[in-house]
Amino acid sequence: MKVVSTISEIHSARRSFTGTVGLVPTMGYLHEGHLSLIRRARDECDHVVVSIFVNPTQFGPNEDLSKYPRDLDRDLSLIKPLGTDLVWMPTAEIMYPQGYQTWVEVEKVTRPLEGAQRPGHFKGVTTVVAKLFNGVQPHRAYFGQKDAQQAAVIRQMTRDLNFPVEIVVCSIVREPDGLAMSSRNVYLDPEQRKAATILYQALSAAKELYEAGERNATKVRAKMKEVLAGEPLANVQYVSCADYDTLEELEEIKGKTLLSMAVFIGKTRLIDNFVLG
Ligand code: AMP
Numbered sequence: 615m616k617v618v619s620t621i622s623e624i625h626s627a628r629r630s631f632t633g634t635v636g637l638v639p640t641m642g643y644l645h646e647g648h649l650s651l652i653r654r655a656r657d658e659c660d661h662v663v664v665s666i667f668v669n670p671t672q673f674g675p676n677e678d679l680s681k682y683p684r685d686l687d688r689d690l691s692l693i694k695p696l697g698t699d700l701v702w703m704p705t706a707e708i709m710y711p712q713g714y715q716t717w718v719e720v721e722k723v724t725r726p727l728e729g730a731q732r733p734g735h736f737k738g739v740t741t742v743v744a745k746l747f748n749g750v751q752p753h754r755a756y757f758g759q760k761d762a763q764q765a766a767v768i769r770q771m772t773r774d775l776n777f778p779v780e781i782v783v784c785s786i787v788r789e790p791d792g793l794a795m796s797s798r799n800v801y802l803d804p805e806q807r808k809a810a811t812i813l814y815q816a817l818s819a820a821k822e823l824y825e826a827g828e829r830n831a832t833k834v835r836a837k838m839k840e841v842l843a844g845e846p847l848a849n850v851q852y853v854s855c856a857d858y859d860t861l862e863e864l865e866e867i868k869g870k871t872l873l874s875m876a877v878f879i880g881k882t883r884l885i886d887n888f889v890l891g
Contacts, residue, residue: 638655647758669738815841
């Protein structure tokens with residue numbers, strides 16, 4: 615497994631590959647969710663490239679960039695046995711050298727949900743993913759459904775800018791009690807960790823309602839809010855029942871639908887979602 619950092623190194627490593635290349639972009643501090651993406655890429659591509667980069671431009675001024683968890687040695691020891699060919703770990707200076715001034719912005723689909731709560735977040739995401747695509751020139755890139763809006767935004771950007779990359783979205787990997795795996799779960803103390811299962815419970819209750827035939831989106835959102843309100847440690851930022859592709863809030867549920875939420879447990883912001891239909 616080769617580990618590179620600079621642009622010329624990634625380009626020259628890329629040139630040495632023949633056959634299909636799969637890219638798994640991550641911010642490190644890897645868990646089973648990330649590893650499921652790497653395994654899928656390993657199954658489907660001749661070469662697997664994992665990027666590890668805590669991208670500063672997707673963090674807001676009051677977010678957790680400086681304390682985002684990092685453990686590169688552990689990450690490399692987890693990636694290696696999965697048959698990863700190449701790890702790209704650029705620095706912020708490599709990605710955004712002095713004088714940097716080019717940004718990629720997707721419009722409508724970035725506005726609701728995460729985009730409304732985290733101004734500038736998706737501009738940072740799309741810019742770095744475009745740069746990762748240009749560095750690695752993958753045939754396929756693997757993203758998690760955990761970040762549902764991110765996947766929708768990347769699909770849109772890839773279509774709009776004609777990147778010759780197939781976007782593969784992989785299902786959410788959960789802890790046994792339903793909590794979606796996230797690098798940020800380490801911020802939770804034991805009491806908060808227990809409380810954090812409320813997101814999964816709220817989504818499950820909403821899904822049950824849907825499966826019993828409810829199609830009124832307001833009632834489905836109300837069910838999620840009601841369950842979340844039962845957890846004193848949970849502070850809800852948004853609850854959504856939206857069209858899967860456009861992410862516009864629905865009145866009536868029909869077709870593929872995204873139930874999603876962002877909830878603070880203490881100072882830790884957690885997101886989770888289910889897909890219906
Ligand atoms: P991150 O390191 O948090 O930027 O995540 C890197 C990739 O892993 C993103 O495409 C995420 O959506 C994906 N991912 C994160 N958590 C999970 C999870 N629990 N299940 C599946 N994919 C995940």
